[in-house]
Amino acid sequence: MPAPALDAGAPADAGSARSIRPPFDLEKTSLGVVLVALAAVSVWSLGHLEMGALFGERARDNIVGFMGRAMPIEFPPVGEVASGVLVTLAIVIAGTALSSALSAPIAFWAARNTTPHPVVRNLARGVGVLSRSIPEIVFVIVLISVMHLGPLPAVVGFGLHSIGMISKLYADAIEQIDEGPVLAIRAAGGSRFQQNVTGVLPQVAPSWIATSLHRLDINLRGSVLLGWVNVKGIGYDMHHYQEMSHWGMVIGIAIIFFVMCVLMEIVSSTIRGAILKTEPTGRGLGARLARRAAARRAARAGEGAEPAAASSTTTATADRPAVPGRTLPPMRGSRLTTTLGGLAAVAIVVWSWAYPGINWADMIDVWTKLPDRLSNMFPLSLGSKSWEDVGGMIGETVLIALAATLIGLVLSLVIGSLAARNVAPNAAVRAVCRGLLVGIRGIPELIMAIIFIVMIGMGPAPGALALGIAGVGLLGKLIADSMEEVAPGPEVAARAAGATRLQVYATATLPQAAPAIFGHLFYLIDHNVRSSTVLGIVGGGGVGFWLFNAVRLSQYDVVLTITVLVVAVVLTVELVSMWVRRVIS
Amino acid sequence: MADHGTAVIRTRELVKQFDTTTALNGVTVDITPGEVVVLLGLSGSGKSTLLRHFNGLEAATSGSVEVLGQDLSTLGGRGLRGLRRRVSMVFQQFELVGPLSVLENVCSGALGSLRGPRLGLLTYPTAVRRRALDNLERVGLGDRAFQRADTLSGGQQQRVAIARALMQDPEILLADEPVASLDPESATTVMALIREIARERELTVVCSLHQVELALEWGDRLLGLRAGELVLETSTQGLTKERVMAIYRSVATDEAQVRELRAELSAQDAAQQLVHADGTI
Numbered sequence: 001m002p003a004p005a006l007d008a009g010a011p012a013d014a015g016s017a018r019s020i021r022p023p024f025d026l027e028k029t030s031l032g033v034v035l036v037a038l039a040a041v042s043v044w045s046l047g048h049l050e051m052g053a054l055f056g057e058r059a060r061d062n063i064v065g066f067m068g069r070a071m072p073i074e075f076p077p078v079g080e081v082a083s084g085v086l087v088t089l090a091i092v093i094a095g096t097a098l099s100s101a102l103s104a105p106i107a108f109w110a111a112r113n114t115t116p117h118p119v120v121r122n123l124a125r126g127v128g129v130l131s132r133s134i135p136e137i138v139f140v141i142v143l144i145s146v147m148h149l150g151p152l153p154a155v156v157g158f159g160l161h162s163i164g165m166i167s168k169l170y171a172d173a174i175e176q177i178d179e180g181p182v183l184a185i186r187a188a189g190g191s192r193f194q195q196n197v198t199g200v201l202p203q204v205a206p207s208w209i210a211t212s213l214h215r216l217d218i219n220l221r222g223s224v225l226l227g228w229v230n231v232k233g234i235g236y237d238m239h240h241y242q243e244m245s246h247w248g249m250v251i252g253i254a255i256i257f258f259v260m261c262v263l264m265e266i267v268s269s270t271i272r273g274a275i276l277k278t279e280p281t282g283r284g285l286g287a288r289l290a291r292r293a294a295a296r297r298a299a300r301a302g303e304g305a306e307p308a309a310a311s312s313t314t315t316a317t318a319d320r321p322a323v324p325g326r327t328l329p330p331m332r333g334s335r336l337t338t339t340l341g342g343l344a345a346v347a348i349v350v351w352s353w354a355y356p357g358i359n360w361a362d363m364i365d366v367w368t369k370l371p372d373r374l375s376n377m378f379p380l381s382l383g384s385k386s387w388e389d390v391g392g393m394i395g396e397t398v399l400i401a402l403a404a405t406l407i408g409l410v411l412s413l414v415i416g417s418l419a420a421r422n423v424a425p426n427a428a429v430r431a432v433c434r435g436l437l438v439g440i441r442g443i444p445e446l447i448m449a450i451i452f453i454v455m456i457g458m459g460p461a462p463g464a465l466a467l468g469i470a471g472v473g474l475l476g477k478l479i480a481d482s483m484e485e486v487a488p489g490p491e492v493a494a495r496a497a498g499a500t501r502l503q504v505y506a507t508a509t510l511p512q513a514a515p516a517i518f519g520h521l522f523y524l525i526d527h528n529v530r531s532s533t534v535l536g537i538v539g540g541g542g543v544g545f546w547l548f549n550a551v552r553l554s555q556y557d558v559v560l561t562i563t564v565l566v567v568a569v570v571l572t573v574e575l576v577s578m579w580v581r582r583v584i585s
Numbered sequence: 586m587a588d589h590g591t592a593v594i595r596t597r598e599l600v601k602q603f604d605t606t607t608a609l610n611g612v613t614v615d616i617t618p619g620e621v622v623v624l625l626g627l628s629g630s631g632k633s634t635l636l637r638h639f640n641g642l643e644a645a646t647s648g649s650v651e652v653l654g655q656d657l658s659t660l661g662g663r664g665l666r667g668l669r670r671r672v673s674m675v676f677q678q679f680e681l682v683g684p685l686s687v688l689e690n691v692c693s694g695a696l697g698s699l700r701g702p703r704l705g706l707l708t709y710p711t712a713v714r715r716r717a718l719d720n721l722e723r724v725g726l727g728d729r730a731f732q733r734a735d736t737l738s739g740g741q742q743q744r745v746a747i748a749r750a751l752m753q754d755p756e757i758l759l760a761d762e763p764v765a766s767l768d769p770e771s772a773t774t775v776m777a778l779i780r781e782i783a784r785e786r787e788l789t790v791v792c793s794l795h796q797v798e799l800a801l802e803w804g805d806r807l808l809g810l811r812a813g814e815l816v817l818e819t820s821t822q823g824l825t826k827e828r829v830m831a832i833y834r835s836v837a838t839d840e841a842q843v844r845e846l847r848a849e850l851s852a853q854d855a856a857q858q859l860v861h862a863d864g865t866i
Contacts, residue, residue, distance in 0.1 A: 487683075489678050490682045492642065493676060493680040496640050497673070497753055498666040499666070500666065502701070505702065507693045
């Protein structure tokens with residue numbers, strides 16, 4: 001047996017009695033301290049927010065009274081609904097498409113293996129982080145001040161903010177490719193551009209499309225907020241009826257919006273599944289149907305191929321041109337679906353830019369107005385507030401975010417775990433939990449916040465509750481997916497040793513999924529800091545309330561100051577999260 | 586060889602059907618205490634499936650499996666877990682929890698005798714941790730206790746997996762292709778370790794392999810599987826590598842290879858008597 005080299009962390013006295021306690025590790029210990037501190041602050045702020053009011057008699061009276069005013073649920077006329085839905089869809093699709101187009105070059109610059117220079121790489125990453133940490137609604141508000149009120153500022157605002165997430169995931173996909181084909185093109189004398197287009201793009205295309213579709217879902221859910229800054233669409237209708245306290249109509253529109261979000265999620269996840277060729281392995285109804293369809297397709301393909309093969313060897317197949325000299329494959333099979341899909345996607349994007357009545361002149365005019373607006377933003381100013389007020393508001397925003405994350409984490413761990421195929425005790429539990437997660441994702445944070453405000457009045461508590469529950473839709477799904485992705489072997493090994501279901505979960509499933517879950521958790525904190533700013537718009541408390549006051553008063557210097565503060569907080573969270581992930585993995 | 590009175594593992598006409606394929610087709614074996622049995626056969630011949638019946642990871646479609654005197658078909662959740670505690674298993678891909686420390690992985694072998702889930706090394710009782718360290722020393726990796734399991738080489742990971750298996754104080758050790766993912770040197774180390782430990786602790790070992798040399802060197806008895814059927818059952822005593830090679834290849838699933846072999850074998854009297862009545866030879 002070869003004598004193993006001593007590990008730096010292991011005790012040096014290899015022969016004598018060893019310690020059964022792990023050696024002291026400064027980084028791991030400080031990680032523990034940081035996590036415990038975060039948890040403690042979260043618990044404290046949860047208590048501080050006095051959620052108890054939610055279960056009090058007044059909340060019950062309020063919700064009963066609200067239900068009374070909201071009944072019967074009404075729906076606006078079909079024409080009004082249709083135009084609102086279409087405008088919202090167009091804005092969201094146009095914004096996501098714009099963002100995808102802008103993200104592609106940024107991703108090539110930001111990926112380790114395709115960046116022209118490390119400096120460029122850091123710059124591109126910086127652009128991504130910055131765009132991620134400025135809430136989309138802040139972009140929209142500033143753009144509205146230099147453009148005509150309409151769909152364009154909304155499209156560009158969503159486009160700019162989405163760059164943060166899309167360019168990061170695009171770059172991650174580039175970093176995971178097989179370098180071989182790129183090397184082959186370089187060896188054959190291809191330019192850098194040719195390497196990227198021919199070697200990289202085909203490898204990352206499925207993952208890029210999936211990323212954009214995922215962002216489309218997120219943007220649709222965020223779009224309801226546009227109504228609160230007077231951009232036309234379904235959110236505008238909702239806001240309009242809310243101002244008039246016409247609650248039956250508000251609920252009606254909320255239901256329409258919910259259905260829209262769920263449908264969009266189903267469509268986008270179906271396309272994503274088809275593109276990423278993920279074999280459905282579940283026992284749910286959808287997976288079973290998909291499997292059966294695939295089997296039928298395979299059977300049909302087999303029937304079709306047999307006579308062809310028997311009759312002659314020169315018969316055209318998918319891989320061989322029918323007419324000698326023809327250099328393109330016949331337009332059927334996968335080539336046909338790819339072509340049709342691509343054309344449909346282009347048509348939809350073109351429609352999304354044409355439909356909502358974009359003021360194209362703004363695209364040019366904005367460049368003359370922008371310098372003026374930017375100069376309005378300097379010097380940074382706190383307006384009438386003192387540093388003490390500002391500290392308090394930022395603190396409140398962070399506390400809301402932490403409390404919301406705690407609520408989200410606890411609920412997500414339970415629901416998300418039970419939604420994972422390898423943890424759920426049976427298919428029914430899994431289906432119910434998956435359905436619950438889709439349902440929660442369909443309800444925008446803003447609508448949840450409004451419901452909680454109705455129950456317990458304005459303040460930080462409804463904001464934290466709304467964010468917390470909305471976070472379950474996101475985190476729960478990510479946790480479920482991470483758990484299904486763990487290697488099954490260690491679970492089998494634990495089971496073979498006689499472990500119970502709970503023991504297998506704690507010893508084999510959870511530790512393997514933990515690094516991914518920590519990543520998702522910090523993503524949620526990050527998301528909650530940004531969203532708790534946004535919820536200020538409906539009186540959710542914190543720095544957001546101040547932000548929207550500043551907008552109302554056209555104090556753009558204050559708007560920039562607040563944005564800088566929010567960005568600083570978000571960046572701090574990102575730095576901590578990077579450190580945590582490095583120590584854990 | 587098989588003593589029916591004291592067999593620790595006994596199957597009768599064991600059949601296992603997966604959807605449309607028959608993985609095991611009427612396997613009857615008896616394994617007696619303290620012997621080291623090697624299952625030989627190509628991938629897909631049913632070795633892993635047979636092994637997985639011995640601790641109830643798979644349930645028979647028909648026929649019976651009796652382990653340590655218990656009929657597996659009569660055991661439910663708790664009873665099955667109770668049996669699994671007495672039967673350890675090591676896997677081809679080691680199946681350690683990569684992000685956890687080596688020692689915690691070893692401790693997890695004791696889960697069957699602990700109540701409730703465990704999160705983190707310090708949640709295991711001191712006695713378990715101490716025993717884990719002893720077992721880790723036994724496989725020669727005591728100095729790696731607090732390293733992450735996925736930082737070890739393949740051979741080291743398999744030795745950790747053996748230490749984890751020892752935590753159960755098993756009566757039977759099942760090894761599913763334990764060296765198929767290892768280089769020849771590590772393979773020898775691991776097989777020697779399994780053999781030594783089997784002798785020290787008077788374990789019954791059932792080990793699947795596809796390398797003939799290793800089977801011959803480390804096994805007391807060979808069981809040959811082909812397409813789910815038991816086609817060979819012989820002691821390793823006095824077998825030469827050439828004869829085993831012939832047998833091993835006759836246990837192949839490739840018909841052409843078998844036909845070729847048949848011609849070869851007809852010239853060899855010695856080999857012919859080892860060929861069993863599976864109809865093709």
